Amino acid sequence: MGRQAFERVRISWAGAVALGALVMIVSSSAPLRGVAQVPGAQAASVDPLWPQPLPNHWILGSVTGVDIDSRDHVWVVHQGAASLNRRTENALDTDPPGSEYCCASAPQVLEFDADGQLVGHWGGAGEGFDWPANPGGMAVDDEGNVWIAAAGLPPAPAGRGGRGGRGGAAQTTAPPVDGHILKFSADGTFLMQIGHPGEAGGPDALGALLRPAAVDVDTRTNEVFVADTGHQRVAVFDATTGAYKRQWGNAGTTPFQTLSCITLSRSGEVFVCDQEANTVFVFKTDGTPVREAIVSPGTRGAGSVWDIALSADSDQKFAYVANGQEQTVHVLERATLSEVGRIGSGGRWPGYFFGVGSVAVNSMGQVITGEALQGKRVQRFLVNQAGR
Amino acid sequence: MSRRTILLAAVFLGGLALLLTADRWSGQALSDTQTGDMVEAPRFEVDPMFPKPLPNGWLMGMAIGIAVDAEDHIWIVHRPDTLSDAEAAADQNPPTAACCHRAPPVLQFDQEGNLLSAWGGPGEGYEWPQSNHGIFVDHKGIVWIGGNGAQDAQVLKFTQDGTFVAQYGRSGQSGGSNDTENFGRVAKIFVDPQANEAYLADGYGNKRVAVLDADTGAFKRYWGAYGNKPDDTNPGPYDPDAPPAQQFRTPVHCSDLSVDGLLYVCDRPNNRLQVFLSDGTFVKEQVIAKRTLGDGAVWDVAFSRDPEQKYLYVADGKNERVYIMLRDTLEILSSFGDGGRQPGQFFAVHSIVTDTMGNLFTTETYEGRRLQKFVFKGVTQVPRDQGVVWPLKK
Numbered sequence: 001m002g003r004q005a006f007e008r009v010r011i012s013w014a015g016a017v018a019l020g021a022l023v024m025i026v027s028s029s030a031p032l033r034g035v036a037q038v039p040g041a042q043a044a045s046v047d048p049l050w051p052q053p054l055p056n057h058w059i060l061g062s063v064t065g066v067d068i069d070s071r072d073h074v075w076v077v078h079q080g081a082a083s084l085n086r087r088t089e090n091a092l093d094t095d096p097p098g099s100e101y102c103c104a105s106a107p108q109v110l111e112f113d114a115d116g117q118l119v120g121h122w123g124g125a126g127e128g129f130d131w132p133a134n135p136g137g138m139a140v141d142d143e144g145n146v147w148i149a150a151a152g153l154p155p156a157p158a159g160r161g162g163r164g165g166r167g168g169a170a171q172t173t174a175p176p177v178d179g180h181i182l183k184f185s186a187d188g189t190f191l192m193q194i195g196h197p198g199e200a201g202g203p204d205a206l207g208a209l210l211r212p213a214a215v216d217v218d219t220r221t222n223e224v225f226v227a228d229t230g231h232q233r234v235a236v237f238d239a240t241t242g243a244y245k246r247q248w249g250n251a252g253t254t255p256f257q258t259l260s261c262i263t264l265s266r267s268g269e270v271f272v273c274d275q276e277a278n279t280v281f282v283f284k285t286d287g288t289p290v291r292e293a294i295v296s297p298g299t300r301g302a303g304s305v306w307d308i309a310l311s312a313d314s315d316q317k318f319a320y321v322a323n324g325q326e327q328t329v330h331v332l333e334r335a336t337l338s339e340v341g342r343i344g345s346g347g348r349w350p351g352y353f354f355g356v357g358s359v360a361v362n363s364m365g366q367v368i369t370g371e372a373l374q375g376k377r378v379q380r381f382l383v384n385q386a387g388r
Numbered sequence: 389m390s391r392r393t394i395l396l397a398a399v400f401l402g403g404l405a406l407l408l409t410a411d412r413w414s415g416q417a418l419s420d421t422q423t424g425d426m427v428e429a430p431r432f433e434v435d436p437m438f439p440k441p442l443p444n445g446w447l448m449g450m451a452i453g454i455a456v457d458a459e460d461h462i463w464i465v466h467r468p469d470t471l472s473d474a475e476a477a478a479d480q481n482p483p484t485a486a487c488c489h490r491a492p493p494v495l496q497f498d499q500e501g502n503l504l505s506a507w508g509g510p511g512e513g514y515e516w517p518q519s520n521h522g523i524f525v526d527h528k529g530i531v532w533i534g535g536n537g538a539q540d541a542q543v544l545k546f547t548q549d550g551t552f553v554a555q556y557g558r559s560g561q562s563g564g565s566n567d568t569e570n571f572g573r574v575a576k577i578f579v580d581p582q583a584n585e586a587y588l589a590d591g592y593g594n595k596r597v598a599v600l601d602a603d604t605g606a607f608k609r610y611w612g613a614y615g616n617k618p619d620d621t622n623p624g625p626y627d628p629d630a631p632p633a634q635q636f637r638t639p640v641h642c643s644d645l646s647v648d649g650l651l652y653v654c655d656r657p658n659n660r661l662q663v664f665l666s667d668g669t670f671v672k673e674q675v676i677a678k679r680t681l682g683d684g685a686v687w688d689v690a691f692s693r694d695p696e697q698k699y700l701y702v703a704d705g706k707n708e709r710v711y712i713m714l715r716d717t718l719e720i721l722s723s724f725g726d727g728g729r730q731p732g733q734f735f736a737v738h739s740i741v742t743d744t745m746g747n748l749f750t751t752e753t754y755e756g757r758r759l760q761k762f763v764f765k766g767v768t769q770v771p772r773d774q775g776v777v778w779p780l781k782k
Contacts, residue, residue: 048731053726059727059728089727091681091682097679101677102726299484301484301485326485348448349437374755375729376729376755
């Protein structure tokens with residue numbers, strides 16, 4: 001869609017969208033900004049002016065998790081100063097400050113309202129819990145509680161090097177290995193911790209966690225599901241008491257490689273990302289395998305399946321798969337796990353990605369993405385009716 | 389709205405814009421330049437959808453130079469080799485992803501943001517820089533390229549289609565700030581169309597401005613801070629409480645000549661702009677964000693496009709903003725921008741330039757790696773600190 005059409009979009013969306021958005025995307029073959037129609041698939045367009053600029057000269061570090069609460073507020077967790085370069089990015093965080101005006105790491109947990117205004121922020125070490133050395137995914141349950149996985153420092157990305165790291169993350173010494181998940185109220189009050197750093201136990205240890213990458217909550221059964229990456233399994237706990245309930249690994253012949261997400265559907269299916277295996281696994285909540293599929297089989301390096309979110313329609317017809325290696329979001333048909341389109345490609349402009357590793361969908365069917373590595377953004381995409 | 393209606397509306401608005409443009413530099417009819425926290429100054433709005441997508445799955449690395457030619461085309465130079473293997477995944481053998489490829493280092497865009505041409509890199513008969521830095525398109529249409537790699541002691545000239553024209557200085561041959569044959573990691577080039585002279589911000593190795601004949605490359609003159617003879621003694625890190633340094637502190641990052649013959653030199657880590665006559669006579673200086681450490685606050689300058697070039701724009705890639713200064717007094721009137729990855733925000737805003745309509749374009753280095761366009765909206769009342777200049781809601 002050209003610029004003229006863009007203006008028309010702006011007119012038709014006036015009032016609903018801050019500025020309006022250029023329709024980009026969605027095609028299996030040419031995921032570039034501009035038009036691309038795939039029969040049966042939806043069109044998506046980036047909202048380039050969302051969210052609103054952060055106050056206090058705050059900047060985002062590498063984003064590791066996004067989720068939506070019942071009020072359609074967008075929650076973000078990011079790596080903060082550990083992922084920022086104090087010489088070139090967060091010079092206000094040094095003593096003395098290296099700059100006069102900008103910038104400082106934003107608090108690691110941020111809450112935006114649907115308009116993109118920052119309405120809450122918290123995070124960091126506190127009394128009675130172990131703040132993650134490095135956060136992973138997050139989930140907000142139906143009661144508004146915020147769950148954060150303590151994912152530990154990831155292995156060094158393959159291929160990083162050369163001068164690409166010149167403006168990159170500061171090297172940090174390795175802290176105790178994360179092995180837990182945390183539960184907070186929406187205002188950041190600590191509620192519960194399951195597992196402890198450095199107490200991973202062996203592969204047979206029931207209920208111990210090692211670098212869990214992601215969490216999700218089943219409100220009907222009051223259970224919290226954990227992608228227990230370091231143990232190559234899924235673990236389930238009581239969401240109120242934290243009591244261990246059950247766990248399972250890959251029922252196939254090979255263990256999970258790098259679990260990176262866990263997402264429950266309304267119908268009670270558990271979606272699990274095995275990032276470097278390029279695989280989506282689907283289970284029943286008791287661990288019974290349902291189906292699995294390879295996404296983007298040609299993807300190597302860090303793999304293709306980083307995070308999954310389900311569309312907002314009652315049937316949750318589509319699954320969005322964040323692929324931080326290919327710099328795109330795959331749109332799958334949930335029932336078949338077959339790909340019907342893509343959103344975005346590589347780059348730093350609006351609608352483009354670097355390290356898109358988190359995805360969530362709000363009640364209007366809009367797709368929210370978080371970028372890890374040097375992407376360090378959250379973006380919002382408007383999706384037409386077919387994707388709701 | 390029908391196509392015809394849109395067309396008519398576009399014609400009307402275009403004509404209106406032309407009428408308004410003529411008067412937009414005069415500002416509002418206010419007797420005082422300042423009212424409260426507001427000040428009269430050029431106002432800009434970011435165009436969040438500029439430029440158009442690059443073809444071929446191309447990505448830009450650190451974007452470290454920008455220029456505008458006589459046709460108002462925007463030229464940038466970036467560093468493809470700064471893209472990590474993970475980002476340039478399609479260039480790996482075997483590819484680790486279908487996205488993306490490193491774009492050629494020199495990119496030319498039209499006013500709509502369409503990519504018109506792409507070229508650059510090593511070739512026969514010249515020494516391409518180890519680390520690209522700075523681009524300029526002169527009044528004869530020649531494209532100049534500098535370089536700040538450890539061995540880069542040369543500047544290069546090409547035609548606009550990328551045909552090699554000339555090289556001045558030889559890679560690896562820098563003899564320091566008093567060498568009259570080679571340069572020291574040149575940051576930026578500016579060609580004076582009147583005298584046909586090239587001013588080199590020289591640079592990351594040297595601590596001087598060097599002036600060449602733009603046709604022959606013949607060395608004409610050079611000088612250091614305050615017009616002093618350059619001295620390559622290492623001054624150590626910048627200290628905001630020390631007396632003013634009597635030498636430039638590397639990198640000397642810009643040297644741009646105004647219509648009235650004043651040369652504006654970015655003494656980047658010293659956080660100051662020094663102004664000279666074209667013969668190197670020191671005129672005055674302005675310190676900006678004095679307590680900025682490390683990379684410094686004065687990265688690049690551009691002039692407003694009114695006939696008198698009333699305003700001067702200064703890019704500060706450490707504080708992530710563009711200052712709007714009154715060129716006559718060097719007073720900072722206002723600034724815009726802030727840190728971040730969204731439109732109108734910056735990560736290491738490195739280079740700036742204006743087009744004939746007064747629009748301002750920026751490139752970002754480090755992990756910013758963007759070209760951005762800021763649309764000139766006329767001289768009006770603006771806040772001292774404008775923050776992120778998103779389009780005003782209609």
